[in-house]
Amino acid sequence: MFMEPNFLGTIFPLFFMLVIGLILFQVIRGIGEWSNNNKQPVLTVNAKIVSKRTKISRHSHASGNGHHHHSTSTTYFVTFEVESGDRMELRVSGKEYGLLAEGDVGRVTFQGTRYHGFERVASM
Structure with a gap:
């Protein structure tokens, strides 16, 4: 019997992880720039x-x-x-x-x- 994969159960967690990853990247980049400026x-x-x-x-x-x-x-x-x-x-x-x-x-x-x-x- 053909089983359809649960796309919502797969795609939503991936999308959520991508969004969280982008937010973390921006925060880390901002902290790095702030730290670098403080050293100048x-x-x-x-x-x-x-x-x-x-x-x-x-x-x-x-x-x-x-x-x-x-x-x-x-x-x-x-x-x-x-x-x-x-x-x-x-x-x-x-x-x-x-x-x-x-x-x-x-x-x-x-x-x-x-x-x-x-x-x-x-x-x-």
């Missing part, structure tokens, strides 16, 4: 802001009563060019993003990939 010196260097960008993430949350709630979050990035010509993109707060403009020249303070601040200098 805090540096302040002359820089120019060469670009700004945003990343918008959309989230959907299901509630117990069958309704879906949608939300978005925005991540802000600024690219700095240092005197050597190297560029680095740092994540900044929304407030900082609004205060900074492309073409601004000054001194950026950072620690690894962690942004600490930017101080404009008067252009000549």
